[in-house]
Amino acid sequence: MERAIIFGATGGIGAALVAGLLERGISTVFAASRNKPEGLPAGARWVRFDLDNEASIAAAAQATGSEPLDLVIVASGVLTLPAQDGSGGVGPERSFRQVEPDAMARVLYLNTVGPALVAKHFLPLLPRDRRSVFAALTARVGSISDNRIGGWHSYRASKAALNMLIRNYAIELGRTHRQAVCVALHPGTVDTSLSEPFQANLPEGQLTPPMQAARNLLAVIDGLTPDDSGRLFDWAGERVEF
Template identity: 60%
Template sequence: MTKKTACVFGASGGIGAALVAQLAARDDIAIVHAGARRQVDGGAKVRPFRFDLLDEASIQDAAQGMADNPPDLVIVATGVLAFEGGAGPEKSLKAIDPAAMAQMLAVNTIGPAVIAKHMLPLLPRDHRGVFAALSARVGSIGDNRLGGWHSYRASKAALNMLLRNFAIELRRTHKEAIVVGLHPGTVDTALSHPFQRNVPEGQLTTPQQAATNLLSVIDGLTAAQSGDVFAWDGEPIPF
């Protein structure tokens, strides 16, 4: 069995930390690069690195540090739903604040795009490689029935479009590469905590279960599915 290298951006978050732990426990994974703003702890397989989602130089340095042992799997487990001290997702257009919207797009859209800019070229050209970024069902335009949450929805819809663009561009040089968005469901993390009161019973999952679900989806993907967005159970989500 040829062992692989994985990389998780956002390794200090609930889902990110669970992904790092589960990847490190797998027999087919030799190294897990684990990136966060602060140093993360890990076992013998984990290689911590620091990066700032809003600082391209730090992302470029991280990518260069992996060039000698490039990853077969890259997962971007970053994202924000509401900012500390903010009012949370907008319930109406009256609540739109240009600065808050720009900040949301910077974190949820531009940051992952910059990671893709520097990490996608490192994916293998001669065998399967995966780049997956956490998205959200509410980023689907076709599935939008309730409206609201303008900045968050827009940031994830834009991310989904960029992932489709990247998939189209990458398949010209990396025939077996897969670029996808993943919706983890509603997970018991700091991101969802203020909004868990309205979650139906049985639909709130732990970070560990979310990581298991997401890795199962990733393991089943084929190159023909590159550019799409999938839910935690493997079902495609419309754009």
């Protein structure tokens, strides 16, 4: 693996993935985000993109150059929407009575439509003559078969839809890129701003530092084969049923 790009490089996991790839000695690592990350590691190349602007995603694809990409990871996403008045945020719904159409549409856009647009412009950049990986970070709570307690309607629905897109893209990609792997990855509960409002009641040892989470995910990616394409794996490499 020589060329990789991480979308969502200003987030906790995204930034750690950039650092983790550089730690491995990957020669070209693109860090894609709306604003240039503070403390961008030496050796990483910043590429601007905005999920709300498809033209910027197309421009990001152009900015990576003419050589194929061996690894594309979409690490962007949202659980709590920022409140418009700046007073905290709009968290996941605990009841169907709390569903608001605008908030649900926004979560679905950021967690599902956004990664779909990245795939639209970056799947064609994967090589046809060797192994490559397209991965999107999802969540175990997006598994329909694993859902036992309900709630978190918009977030669950957005991740379940993302999982379906991964399956779709894997099938389509396999027709032209036989060595490519297209997967959804569950990183576990990581100590980032996304999980911070929900960390209080976590059992000891369940919260993973971002750098360890990145190393876990990269180790899972190392072991994937084309037969794994279209599936969901957790941070330990265990398959999670959709």
